[in-house]
Amino acid sequence: MNGFDLSPAEVEARDLARRLAEDVLRPVARAADEERRFPADAVRELARHGLLGMGLPTEHGGLGWDAMQTTLAFEELGRADQSVRGFLTVHCSLVSQCLAGAASGEQKREWLPRLASGEVFGAYALTEREAGSDAGAISTRAVREAGGWRIHGEKVWITNGLSAGLFLVMATVDPALRHKGVTAFLVRGDAPGLRRERIPHVELGHRASEHAVLTFDGVQVRESDVVGEVGKGFAVAMGGLDHGRLGVAAGAVGTLQACLDAVTSFARTRRQFGKRIADFQMVQERVADLSCDTDAARLLTWRAARMAVRGEPRTREVSQAKLFATEAACRWASESVLLLGSRGCSNETDVERHLRDAQALRVYEGTSLIQRIVIAREILGREEKHG
Numbered sequence: 060m061n062g063f064d065l066s067p068a069e070v071e072a073r074d075l076a077r078r079l080a081e082d083v084l085r086p087v088a089r090a091a092d093e094e095r096r097f098p099a100d101a102v103r104e105l106a107r108h109g110l111l112g113m114g115l116p117t118e119h120g121g122l123g124w125d126a127m128q129t130t131l132a133f134e135e136l137g138r139a140d141q142s143v144r145g146f147l148t149v150h151c152s153l154v155s156q157c158l159a160g161a162a163s164g165e166q167k168r169e170w171l172p173r174l175a176s177g178e179v180f181g182a183y184a185l186t187e188r189e190a191g192s193d194a195g196a197i198s199t200r201a202v203r204e205a206g207g208w209r210i211h212g213e214k215v216w217i218t219n220g221l222s223a224g225l226f227l228v229m230a231t232v233d234p235a236l237r238h239k240g241v242t243a244f245l246v247r248g249d250a251p252g253l254r255r256e257r258i259p260h261v262e263l264g265h266r267a268s269e270h271a272v273l274t275f276d277g278v279q280v281r282e283s284d285v286v287g288e289v290g291k292g293f294a295v296a297m298g299g300l301d302h303g304r305l306g307v308a309a310g311a312v313g314t315l316q317a318c319l320d321a322v323t324s325f326a327r328t329r330r331q332f333g334k335r336i337a338d339f340q341m342v343q344e345r346v347a348d349l350s351c352d353t354d355a356a357r358l359l360t361w362r363a364a365r366m367a368v369r370g371e372p373r374t375r376e377v378s379q380a381k382l383f384a385t386e387a388a389c390r391w392a393s394e395s396v397l398l399l400g401s402r403g404c405s406n407e408t409d410v411e412r413h414l415r416d417a418q419a420l421r422v423y424e425g426t427s428l429i430q431r432i433v434i435a436r437e438i439l440g441r442e443e444k445h446g
């Protein structure tokens with residue numbers, strides 16, 4: 060496909076995810092979105108097939124899939140249900156894979172098998188009301204005390220936040236230090252002083268995901284719950300996003316493929332003015348351009364995934380993939396609504412959900428504007444500060 064040979068192990072991963080997306084996610088996706096209900100039974104079924112541990116090594120109970128295999132899986136899952144794909148990207152990439160890289164041996168032994176089996180869901184708590192794109196400006200505070208720390212503050216828009224059993228929480232030991240004060244902590248879901256509520260507004264898309272406000276009212280954590288070093292949590296957070304943004308890009312490729320599938324099948328069967336609408340050149344032009352953008356987004360995403368497999372630095376390539384794929388998904392979900400006409404304007408078909416979900420893809424895990432900053436800095440570098 061697309062001039063890339065997939066290995067037998069990659070094809071196997073893709074096919075398993077495709078089968079589960081079709082048999083388990085697609086039948087419930089529309090109703091879950093409509094009812095704003097996290098499809099817990101469907102997620103349990105994915106866990107039964109090992110998908111909640113897909114990117115973790117087998118020694119920790121995972122499937123041992125590499126970044127190319129997980130990328131293929133996220134595309135397939137995103138094609139059917141972006142809410143569940145989003146759940147999994149946070150659980151598997153932002154939390155599990157981040158911990159597999161940055162956590163201590165003891166932390167890995169305690170948490171990774173439970174994350175891999177789905178006994179515990181993971182959530183990543185960075186965003187605050189006044190610190191979204193400016194992640195170094197977080198004000199959730201960690202105050203040292205005998206044997207550990209106490210955390211005070213609030214996080215918003217935390218995906219998986221209602222049912223997570225483990226939070227990777229970024230807090231600052233001194234806000235004046237900006238990103239050099241940020242420290243990453245593991246917080247148990249049942250920690251006294253931790254309160255979670257659903258966000259007070261109705262989301263534009265990803266309505267079957269859980270988005271929570273977390274309040275930390277003097278939550279106690281042990282010294283051994285610090286991930287990495289005190290004051291080095293910003294790099295942990297950014298490293299997690301390097302994994303997560305690749306999953307978002309792959310999810311956006313799934314949306315593009317879903318749009319191409321929907322438009323192709325509609326254009327072949329819908330008749331107007333005495334012929335198939337597929338025979339009008341304006342429709343053909345759009346199908347041709349949509350297919351080019353779908354393949355271009357996929358190739359950028361697969362390039363970043365292959366670099367991840369080889370362990371190469373890839374911050375720029377991941378951001379390029381996320382930027383291009385999510386922007387293309389927004390454009391083409393909108394065009395797909397147009398092409399499907401009245402059928403695109405209600406949940407009679409899935410394209411209206413793709414249109415709403417795609418908007419969030421270009422916002423979360425770093426907006427398209429932030430991705431451009433990351434890419435430009437990687438290319439242009441930054442001026443040396445003197446004095």
Ligand code: CAA
Nearest residue numbers: 185192193194195217218238294297298374423424425429
């Ligand atoms: N890996 C490791 N380290 C990194 C890094 C990376 N990818 N990117 C930056 N760093 C390091 C830098 O090297 C620098 O280190 P030194 O202090 O040693 O020099 C340090 O981090 C600070 O970097 P910057 O000077 O570039 O920091 P900045 O304040 O200018 O911000 C930014 C950079 C790219 C704008 C960053 O703040 C950013 O990515 N913002 C967007 C945040 C985001 O994506 N939020 C989404 C949260 S998750 C979510 O969406 C919710 C959910 O539940 C899904």
